[in-house]
Amino acid sequence: MLNEREQERYMRLWTGTQPVVANYIHAVVRDPAAAQDLVQETALVLFRRFGEYDGERPFLNWALGVAKFKVLGFRRDAARSFVTFDTELLDQFTRVWAEAAPAASDQSAALEVCVEKLSARPRQMVRLRYFEALNSEEIARRLGTTGTAVRVALQRIREQLRNCIERQLRLERRTS
DSSP, rough: OOHHHHHHHHHHHHHHHHHHHHHHHHHOOOHHHHHHHHHHHHHHHHHHEEEEOOOTTOHHHHHHHHHHHHHHHHHHOOTTTOOOOOOOHHHHEEEEEOOOOOOHHHHHHHHHHHHSOOOOHHHHHHHOOOIIIHHHHHHHHHHHHHHHHHHHHHHHHHHHHHHHHHHHHHHHHOOO
């Protein structure tokens, strides 16, 4: 059993890594419920085996390795999967994901900052479109406007967010 300090260390490492691991699993397992179960199972394995973790190596790589084996087990158990990767391809995908994850995490953090900078109505449109998965006609009904107006507004908002993200990433590069 981990002592309190080790548990806190695990939680800090897992909290920083969990979004990357979850996105990796969701990318290779198309069933959202199964993918979420695999994320939780991965977290449990990592917690139970945290005493074996070599602190000299990146936690992300270790976590992705455990996730990969969870995915392989899932694939073995679910013979009728729509998307199947051979083991070599999954190994390569895991390596590429580990390399790309830091940049994606930086972009995700920048996006959060930029969405918070939006005024109320554009932020509401983003929430309705991307978090509630409503189409432009449904958003228009909720906001009392037209579908065309929503599509144009969302296009402008996406452009505004893209520019803001680029500025945020440049700012972060200068300060690091």
